[in-house]
Amino acid sequence: MENDNIVVGLDVGTTKIVAMIGRENQYGKVEILGIGRTKSLGVHRGVVNNITQTIQSIQQALQQAESNSKTEVEEVTVGIAGQHIRSLQHSDYITRQNPEEVINDEDIENLCDQVHKLVMLPGEEIIHVLPQEYKVDGQSEIVEPRGMSGGRLEANFHVVVGQISSIRNIARCVQNSGLNLNGMTLEPLASADAVLSQEEKEAGVAIIDIGGGTTDLAIFKDGIIRHTAVIPFGGNVITEDIKEGCSIIEKQAELLKIKFGSAWPGENKENEIVSIPGLRGREPKEISLKNLSKIIHYRAVEIIEQVFLEIKNYGHEEQKKKLIAGIVITGGGAQLKHLKQLVEYVTGMDTRVGFPNEHLAGDTDDEIASPMYATAVGLVMDSLKRQVEEKREAQEAQQEELENSENIEENITDQSETEKKIHRDKDSFLHEDYESKKPAEPKRSFFDKFFDKVKDFLDKAE
Structure with a gap:
């Protein structure tokens, strides 16, 4: 099988690690070739918090995926999440030397560079700088300032911050698993790519990714990401509550939640009971489904209220910032029965469950199109985009190199007799001339630059 167009997304979660191998088919959809999932x-x-165990889990997931797809992988795109991620809003400006000149990429990069120099808390580093709207000489609500003229360029930014040590640890785990790190992506953004439509992002939508250990929130409006947050609760806290409330072991609590759990207690009758096998010959334990639903309900309401508080902090109640498309819930926790109805009840906003099937090829297994794999599908999509971008940049560089070499050949042909002496040392001449005419490096995002810093750190550590 050709490995050229094959990419891998690695979702390192609290409850599961998913390795997903995919490629783009002829219709522009994502074809999943293999998937590996481990605890x-x-x-x-x-x-x-344990690098050795994480490495083992990553290797197991990859071996499964490679076995299913009958292909070997070397590079992965990994997702970044966790309770250490936080975001803030920031405004900044630059004064341009010549107001008559049009604003170009360099001006915008200078402005973003300035934001990148913000002083953070010890151990934190800016990993994403996302411009919102621009202002040119006081004129506001400008989405694209390039081509305009002005002396003062300012912008509002959404700045995402994370613990540098946590990000390095994930990168170290991937590298020690025998893999190259192709890229890093914020998991809420990956999930959003997989389950949201462009219309929803334009209208205004909040995506809630309920994982095992955390609940990730990303808010979009006018096609731009406006707010991100990580709430340090997820499906695991619900399982823990069931375990404590029903005095059973964790494995039984998780099975109860998946098979019989509901976020809406009114759905269960008082006399509905499930029997749990006793431990080591003890009597079976009978559990009321009504009580089970109440335990789940109280914790689910707490998680939803925390998320809704973040949505209010963004300013959803202002008419201008209203999220017309409502809420999309995804992740493993979104499969909990009646959670959609509970979210609508608590927030008063339209809600749907987000499945990543829109971008997947038609013959994909239903299991892969589950909300549980939304982040992994998003990481595969991000890796495919990165691959296309790299190919385009390589082609542009090749084309420019070809044009430069043709120009050099013409210059050599037109040289006078005395200049032809230089022609004898053509190799060094071409090298010097090409170095001076070599195409400029393509503009890179701050996340790519940050990713390079992480790689440099790991290389030095070795």
């Missing part, structure tokens, strides 16, 4: 050991609330 996540060594990760707590999205943060690696």
Whole structure:
């Protein structure tokens, strides 16, 4: 099988690690070739706390995926999440030397560079700088300032911050698993790519990714990401509550939640009971489904209220910032029965469950099109985009190199007799001339630059 167009998304979660191998088919859809899933050991609330166990889990997931797809992988795109991620709003400006000149990429990069120099808390680093709207000489609500003229360029930014040590630990786990790190992506953004339509992003939507250890929130409006947050609660806290409330072991609590759990207690009758096998010859334990639903309900309401508080902090109640498309819930926790109805009841907003099937090829298994795999599908999509971008940049560089070499050949042909002496040392001449005419490096995002910093750090550490 050709490995050229094959990419891998690696979702390092609190409860599971998913490795997904995919490629783009002829219709522009994502074709999943193989998937590996293992229990996540060594990760707590999205943060690696045992590197050895995490490496073993990553290797197992990859071996499964490689076995299913009958292909070998070397590079992965990994997702970043966890309770250490936070975001803030920031405004900044630059004064341009010549107001008559049009604003170009360099001006916008200078402005973003300035934001990148913000002083953060010890151990934190800016990992994403996302411009919102621009202002040119006081004229506001400008989406694209390039081509305009002005002396003062300012912008509102959504700045995402994370613990540098946590991100390095994930990168180290991937590299020690024998893989190259192709890229890093914020998991809420990956999930959003997989389950949201462009119309929803334009209208205004909040995506809630309910994972095992954390609940990730990303808010879009006018096609731009406006707010991100990580709430340090997820499906695991619900399981823990069931375990404590019903005095059973964790494995039984998780099975109860998946098979019989409901976020809406009114759905269960008082006399509905499920019997749990006793431990080591003890009597079976009878559990009321009504009580089970009440335990789930109280914790689910707490998680939803925390998320809704973040949506209010963004300013959803202002007419201008209203999220017309409502809420999309995804992730493993979104499969809990009647959770959609509970979210609508608590927030008063339209809600749907987000499935990543819109971008997947038609013959994909229903299991892969589950909300549980939304992040992994999003990471595969991000890796495919990165691959296309790299190919385009390589072609542009090749084309420019070809044009430069043709120009050099013409210059050599037109040279006088005395200049032809230089022609004898053509190799060094071409090298010097090409170095001076070599195409400029393509503009890179701050996340790519940050990713390079992480790679440099790991290389030095070795």
